[in-house]
Amino acid sequence: EIVLTQSPVTLSLSPGERATISCRASQSIRIDLAWYQQKPGQAPRLLIYDASNRATGIPARFSGSGYGTGFTLTISSLEPEDFAVYYCQHRSNWPPTFGGGTKVDIK
Amino acid sequence: QLQLQESGPGRVKTSETLSLTCTVSGGSISSTNYYWGWIRQPPGKGLEWIASIYHSGSPYYSPSLKSRLSISVDTSRNRFSLRLNSVTAADIAFYYCARHGGDYDFRGGLPGYFQQWGQGILVTVSS
Numbered sequence: 001e002i003v004l005t006q007s008p009v010t011l012s013l014s015p016g017e018r019a020t021i022s023c024r025a026s027q028s029i030r031i032d033l034a035w036y037q038q039k040p041g042q043a044p045r046l047l048i049y050d051a052s053n054r055a056t057g058i059p060a061r062f063s064g065s066g067y068g069t070g071f072t073l074t075i076s077s078l079e080p081e082d083f084a085v086y087y088c089q090h091r092s093n094w095p096p097t098f099g100g101g102t103k104v105d106i107k
Numbered sequence: 108q109l110q111l112q113e114s115g116p117g118r119v120k121t122s123e124t125l126s127l128t129c130t131v132s133g134g135s136i137s138s139t140n141y142y143w144g145w146i147r148q149p150p151g152k153g154l155e156w157i158a159s160i161y162h163s164g165s166p167y168y169s170p171s172l173k174s175r176l177s178i179s180v181d182t183s184r185n186r187f188s189l190r191l192n193s194v195t196a197a198d199i200a201f202y203y204c205a206r207h208g209g210d211y212d213f214r215g216g217l218p219g220y221f222q223q224w225g226q227g228i229l230v231t232v233s234s
Contacts, residue, residue, distance in 0.1 A: 001170065032217070034220040034221075036154075036221070042226075043203055043205075043224035043225065043226055043227050044154065044203075044221070044224060045224075046220060046221065046222055049220045055222075087153065087154055089154075089220065089221070091212065091217050091218050091219050091220055092217070093217065093218075094167055094218055095156055095167070095169055095170065095218070096156050096207075096218040096219075097156065098153060098154040098155070098156070099153075100153045101153045101154075
């Protein structure tokens, strides 16, 4: 089973600041990685797939990068609605697994 | 627009069987090359994939839960179901159903990404 490790666990920032979240895989997963956003009381929403492609309707301030074992989700300028928990997930093989999550909260 | 809706008892007794159903609307569960899966999330914690199935019936299970799980699909009712037996307090969680995969993933035997999710249902376990 591939283990995904996210850092930091919590990120405290102000609106307008840049957020950078990391996801490290226990073995190479090429670009087989997605990012999700989850707000309180809601299901996760797909943001980024194949490491760097934005899902339908996702604003351009969200971007993803990385290959192999190291990946990054960047939010270029935080909007009030971006304060949430973010998860990475791999699709390299079965079982698909998720990272532990990163909470982006308001400083 | 595809929608998924979980249903089932919100409370299960310790050692009994948890049974949940996900009803799909706005699309067919027989859609080619998509998987239908379950993910759970203990309150305040992270996401854990637990099981998936293709409409023709090929199941996939989390290795850690495999001995207690069963997933099935009912194409006539456009829904799929999960059964988890011998539940304990460790099974308290929000349970989400989701559609995942696609042509590339299915052909490659990959699980894919979770594109559409249900709203989730909280299941508690009590004695």
